[in-house]
Amino acid sequence: MFTNFNKAEQKIRYPEDRRWFIGIKPVALVVLLILLMMTVGLAWLQFIVFGLPADPSRSLPPLSPSDPTGFPLWLSLSHWVNFFFLIMIIRSGLSILADHPRLYWNRGCSPSSEWLRFTPIKVPDDRVYTAKEDGRYLNPIIGLPGYRHSVGIARAWHFITVPFFLLNGVVFITLLFVTNQWKRLVPVSWQIIPDSWNVFVHYATFHMPVEPNGFYHFNALQQVSYFAVVFLLAPIAMLSGMSMSPAIENRFHWLPKLFGNRQGARSVHFLVMLAYLAFIIVHVAMVAATGLTRNMNHITVNTDNPVSHMGLYIALGIILFTIACGFLAHWISWQRPRYLQRTEAAINGTLWLNSINKFKPKLYFKQKDISPYFWVNGNMPESEEWKKLAAKKFKDFKLSVGGLVENPVELSLDELKQMGLEQNITMHHCIQGWSGIAEWGGLPIKALVDLVRPRSSVTTVVFYSFGEGLYGGTYYDTHTLDNCLKPESILAWEMNYQPLPEKYGAPLRLRVENQLGYKMVKWVCKIEFLETHEHVGRGFGGKNEDDEYFDLLADT
Ligand SMILES: Nc1nc2c(c(=O)[nH]1)N[C@H]1C(S)=C(S)[C@@H](COP(=O)(O)O)O[C@H]1N2
Numbered sequence: 001m002f003t004n005f006n007k008a009e010q011k012i013r014y015p016e017d018r019r020w021f022i023g024i025k026p027v028a029l030v031v032l033l034i035l036l037m038m039t040v041g042l043a044w045l046q047f048i049v050f051g052l053p054a055d056p057s058r059s060l061p062p063l064s065p066s067d068p069t070g071f072p073l074w075l076s077l078s079h080w081v082n083f084f085f086l087i088m089i090i091r092s093g094l095s096i097l098a099d100h101p102r103l104y105w106n107r108g109c110s111p112s113s114e115w116l117r118f119t120p121i122k123v124p125d126d127r128v129y130t131a132k133e134d135g136r137y138l139n140p141i142i143g144l145p146g147y148r149h150s151v152g153i154a155r156a157w158h159f160i161t162v163p164f165f166l167l168n169g170v171v172f173i174t175l176l177f178v179t180n181q182w183k184r185l186v187p188v189s190w191q192i193i194p195d196s197w198n199v200f201v202h203y204a205t206f207h208m209p210v211e212p213n214g215f216y217h218f219n220a221l222q223q224v225s226y227f228a229v230v231f232l233l234a235p236i237a238m239l240s241g242m243s244m245s246p247a248i249e250n251r252f253h254w255l256p257k258l259f260g261n262r263q264g265a266r267s268v269h270f271l272v273m274l275a276y277l278a279f280i281i282v283h284v285a286m287v288a289a290t291g292l293t294r295n296m297n298h299i300t301v302n303t304d305n306p307v308s309h310m311g312l313y314i315a316l317g318i319i320l321f322t323i324a325c326g327f328l329a330h331w332i333s334w335q336r337p338r339y340l341q342r343t344e345a346a347i348n349g350t351l352w353l354n355s356i357n358k359f360k361p362k363l364y365f366k367q368k369d370i371s372p373y374f375w376v377n378g379n380m381p382e383s384e385e386w387k388k389l390a391a392k393k394f395k396d397f398k399l400s401v402g403g404l405v406e407n408p409v410e411l412s413l414d415e416l417k418q419m420g421l422e423q424n425i426t427m428h429h430c431i432q433g434w435s436g437i438a439e440w441g442g443l444p445i446k447a448l449v450d451l452v453r454p455r456s457s458v459t460t461v462v463f464y465s466f467g468e469g470l471y472g473g474t475y476y477d478t479h480t481l482d483n484c485l486k487p488e489s490i491l492a493w494e495m496n497y498q499p500l501p502e503k504y505g506a507p508l509r510l511r512v513e514n515q516l517g518y519k520m521v522k523w524v525c526k527i528e529f530l531e532t533h534e535h536v537g538r539g540f541g542g543k544n545e546d547d548e549y550f551d552l553l554a555d556t
């Protein structure tokens with residue numbers, strides 16, 4: 001619906017194989033089982049052996065005048081705004097996940113080391129199998145924007161909505177503590193722990209505890225759950241999300257370590273999403289089970305009226321509005337994707353440029369960290385020129401360096417090698433979600449800059465490839481001159497202390513460590529120094545930026 005893909009795009013977006021599959025490691029199942037035993041299992045044991053515990057809601061202290069009454073407008077508003085953005089964020093997150101439908105706890109992402117995968121495909125080892133091929137189709141009713149390999153648009157939605165979600169959270173928490181409403185959520189006594197366990201035993205064994213009127217009081221378990229959603233899930237989502245950013249990960253190595261590593265952070269980010277989903281489902285079910293009309297009046301019109309249907313209609317209206325926005329978002333995604341790309345650039349692009357893009361990557365990984373497996377991406381060059389050069393091990397290869405420079409040059413591999421060698425062990429961050437650690441050896445771009453002397457007006461460096469993009473046309477990408485001058489930015493001819501293999505970009509590939517993988521052009525043939533990226537390709541700063549609406553700056 002609302003799409004107009006050409007033939008090449010259709011092949012990628014509408015694949016024939018749309019199977020989904022849940023492959024879960026037995027260990028993960030065991031962990032799940034243990035968790036269930038320790039909660040529901042224990043609750044049943046207690047119930048069978050000792051009977052139902054006392055219901056703590058029966059002995060709630062009497063209301064005091066300082067307790068909150070009802071739900072002021074700001075609270076209802078932020079509740080529903082939160083709902084709206086959470087749906088957008090979860091749906092776009094699922095579309096991002098579908099582009100690399102595997103979750104790991106190890107940072108190398110070896111296939112078959114996943115603890116969870118959503119693809120039935122076993123990675124073949126008898127041919128080059130790219131991570132792009134591995135992306136799955138996702139129904140656009142579930143994912144935003146859905147279909148296959150729509151990670152660029154999905155990220156635009158994710159990153160445009162996240163700031164509003166956070167802003168809403170900040171306003172909510174501030175007002176919570178400015179008023180007395182914090183008392184609803186924040187426990188003030190450790191008694192809350194046994195109390196909420198006792199309530200849990202009721203639910204788990206299918207006994208409804210007494211329902212305190214939510215207009216004034218929540219039950220203990222309800223309070224703990226709401227508290228955890230606001231004060232635990234949200235911060236974990238933020239921290240695990242930030243841990244995936246190459247610019248942040250490179251500068252603050254301790255951050256992803258909170259979750260083990262970048263893939264641990266990605267897995268936790270996914271689990272937080274599951275926790276939000278589980279919360280939404282249980283929350284809605286409980287709201288319905290404990291007096292839907294009355295509860296809806298609480299959270300929409302701030303009355304404790306058990307019969308009026310006003311609140312219910314308003315809530316239904318909000319849900320319908322959210323669904324309508326889903327359709328609108330789908331239309332925007334495929335009819336006006338440039339709006340999205342530009343909005344994302346205006347909000348986050350600007351923010352990153354002035355903040356995390358300035359961080360200097362810190363080298364950190366050691367030889368022992370090098371990943372045994374490294375995913376491949378990109379279409380191998382098919383040009384006769386590259387094939388001829390490859391047949392002679394690139395002896396006749398000349399890198400051309402020009403543009404707005406005083407001293408344009410053409411350099412062979414040997415000449416480049418005489419100019420210097422920088423060897424770094426770094427983590428590669430693909431936009432799709434996978435990562436891998438490798439050693440890269442090559443010439444710092446700074447040395448080339450010193451040789452060709454760009455004019456003072458130069459801000460942008462363009463790297464052209466022998467290879468083509470996903471839908472055909474020369475692959476290229478651009479970087480700010482600033483990022484190219486960082487010492488870790490190199491043109492590599494060496495990978496893991498061996499000559500760079502063809503599938504990883506021979507004769508030369510780019511490494512710019514604070515950026516995502518798609519900015520690191522493989523099979524580089526030409527470099528140009530320019531004042532702007534706007535006249536190269538379709539003008540968005542790279543092949544993927546042109547064709548897939550990826551960000552110009554790829555710090556996150
Ligand atoms: N020429 C060219 N370079 C490219 C690509 C491509 O499609 N063509 N893909 C990019 C992407 S998305 C990634 S993640 C990395 C993958 O590098 P690797 O194959 O060494 O893992 O290459 C980047 N460079």
Ligand SMILES: [Mo]
Binds near residue numbers: 377429432517518
């Ligand atoms: Mo990538």
